[in-house]
Amino acid sequence: MKVFLPRGLVLAAGSVLIVLLVLPVLVLVLRALTPDFLSSLLNPTVTQALRLSLITTGISLLVTITLGTPVSYLLAHYKFPGRRFLEALLDIPLVLPPVVAGVGLLLVFGRRGLIGRPLDELGMSLAFTSVAVVLAQIFVASPLFIRAMKAGFSVQSHQLEAAAITLHASRWRTFWRVTLPLSWPSFVEGCILMWTRALGEFGATIVVAGSLAGRTRTTPLAIYAALEKDLDVALTLSALLAIAAFTLLLLVRRLTERQEA
Amino acid sequence: MALINLVSAANITVFAASSLTEAFSTVAAVFETQHPGTNVTLNFSGSSILSSQLLQGAPADVFASADETQMTRIIDAGLTITIPKVFALNLLSIITPVHSNLVSPKDLQAESGILLVLATPEVPAGRYARQLLTRLEKIYGVGFSQKVLSNLVSEEISVRQAAAKVMLDEADVTIVYRSDLHNLQGVKQLPIPEGLSPVARFPIALLSNGRNPELAIKFIDFVLSSPGQNIISQYGFISP
Numbered sequence A: 001m002k003v004f005l006p007r008g009l010v011l012a013a014g015s016v017l018i019v020l021l022v023l024p025v026l027v028l029v030l031r032a033l034t035p036d037f038l039s040s041l042l043n044p045t046v047t048q049a050l051r052l053s054l055i056t057t058g059i060s061l062l063v064t065i066t067l068g069t070p071v072s073y074l075l076a077h078y079k080f081p082g083r084r085f086l087e088a089l090l091d092i093p094l095v096l097p098p099v100v101a102g103v104g105l106l107l108v109f110g111r112r113g114l115i116g117r118p119l120d121e122l123g124m125s126l127a128f129t130s131v132a133v134v135l136a137q138i139f140v141a142s143p144l145f146i147r148a149m150k151a152g153f154s155v156q157s158h159q160l161e162a163a164a165i166t167l168h169a170s171r172w173r174t175f176w177r178v179t180l181p182l183s184w185p186s187f188v189e190g191c192i193l194m195w196t197r198a199l200g201e202f203g204a205t206i207v208v209a210g211s212l213a214g215r216t217r218t219t220p221l222a223i224y225a226a227l228e229k230d231l232d233v234a235l236t237l238s239a240l241l242a243i244a245a246f247t248l249l250l251l252v253r254r255l256t257e258r259q260e261a
Numbered sequence B: 001m002a003l004i005n006l007v008s009a010a011n012i013t014v015f016a017a018s019s020l021t022e023a024f025s026t027v028a029a030v031f032e033t034q035h036p037g038t039n040v041t042l043n044f045s046g047s048s049i050l051s052s053q054l055l056q057g058a059p060a061d062v063f064a065s066a067d068e069t070q071m072t073r074i075i076d077a078g079l080t081i082t083i084p085k086v087f088a089l090n091l092l093s094i095i096t097p098v099h100s101n102l103v104s105p106k107d108l109q110a111e112s113g114i115l116l117v118l119a120t121p122e123v124p125a126g127r128y129a130r131q132l133l134t135r136l137e138k139i140y141g142v143g144f145s146q147k148v149l150s151n152l153v154s155e156e157i158s159v160r161q162a163a164a165k166v167m168l169d170e171a172d173v174t175i176v177y178r179s180d181l182h183n184l185q186g187v188k189q190l191p192i193p194e195g196l197s198p199v200a201r202f203p204i205a206l207l208s209n210g211r212n213p214e215l216a217i218k219f220i221d222f223v224l225s226s227p228g229q230n231i232i233s234q235y236g237f238i239s240p
Helices: A007-032 A044-077 A083-095 A098-109 A116-121 A130-155 A158-166 A171-182 A184-199 A203-208 A219-226 A231-260 B002-009 B018-034 B047-055 B068-076 B105-109 B124-135 B144-149 B159-167 B178-183 B213-224 B226-234
Strands: B011-017 B039-045 B062-064 B085-090 B092-097 B116-119 B152-156 B174-177 B187-190 B200-206
Touching: A007 A231, A044 A083, A044 A130, A044 A184, A044 A219, A044 A231, A083 A130, A098 A116, A098 A130, A098 A203, A130 A184, A130 A203, A158 A171, A171 A184, A184 A231, A203 A219, A219 A231, B011 B018, B011 B047, B011 B213, B018 B039, B018 B085, B018 B159, B018 B178, B018 B213, B018 B226, B039 B047, B047 B062, B047 B068, B062 B213, B068 B124, B068 B200, B085 B213, B085 B226, B092 B124, B092 B159, B092 B178, B105 B144, B105 B187, B116 B124, B116 B159, B116 B174, B124 B144, B124 B159, B124 B174, B124 B200, B152 B159, B159 B174, B159 B178, B159 B187, B174 B178, B200 B213, B213 B226
Parallel strands: B011 B039, B011 B062, B116 B152
Antiparallel strands: B062 B200, B085 B200, B092 B174, B092 B187
């Protein structure tokens, strides 16, 4: 492709952006990767935060897959009144500041909230629990999974599904053996995008779940808390998140490239 | 050049603990009317955040901290010119939503799902709160503090965040400064037995990397003067 912009301009803009976007991540990782990095991974604050993050994001991912797969299939294949509107609604969390999401969740699931109050009367409280952490993660991250799956379901051929049905495969079997395998790359991409976003969730979590080590203090919250007293812990966790995010991003790129090839 | 000098001569920046937000806003406003043409820029945040910013080279003329630990960090780094003076004392207050069944600090050790929220121990208010719980053991017995802390559901980054959770009625109880009370709606206090509240001491000092020491000294003098002390006591602080 021919570049019409002056080369100097492209170079200058490119270097400014690279300094701005890449340098902070690079310096962060380099500062954390000292000989003490491995031992600081064993610091109880670090392991506790990582453990909680892995458990909560794992549950969030499972719930999102279970609820998100049928919804994205519906949105990809059926035309019904209000479909565009529903699609826009499901994208709201992507553009909402996470803190706002937290306030909204509090007004619904908090102890005086719409759903939280009846639950509280039944003796079930969600605010300040790990359940609230999971709710916050699902709220902010599941739209990423739905978007990816919608795209995956849309590209595949209807004819193959129809063929399976004419061969007397049940609808269920068709979905499992034909539909899902065809959209496999999108499924993996959706899972990775959803999971990394959930892993980094901060704003909604701190509002609706609070911050207590071992219960609601996930990795980003632990980084924030550690900034006040123990910079090493903050650096170790930050570097881990940065490395994990970058590795998974590369994976997503490879997947989408293969899909396009 | 004269103009630039004039402008810079009339400006100071004050870093102050977030619990001083309302009191220092009024103090600065009165100071500015008494010294026409001057401008006091206020920066409020948690004392530990402010001291970290100062250690990283943030330019300021005056530092007013919520505890002596954060001030000591600044002194040790050689960033102060004057010896810090304590200009305000503060007591603690245990607050709950107004309709709460809790009536005494003793009730906080119940095992029946009380939701306690505190500022983190790194924030002065969070440290004072834990000191208070330990001191209450004199009355409620050994192990009281531990029982109460087993009800802890969140460690918030500032005392104001902790208070917000109680105002929203999401948490049952938190411990704040007495000077915070006039900002809080829909809460009531649980009485702390006389003489058991830790006393928070707020020191103020002139900083060495400020641009305007003359005016900064005048500001500190005003804070310590009786008109300044009157304003601060109106916001629930105690004059030392």
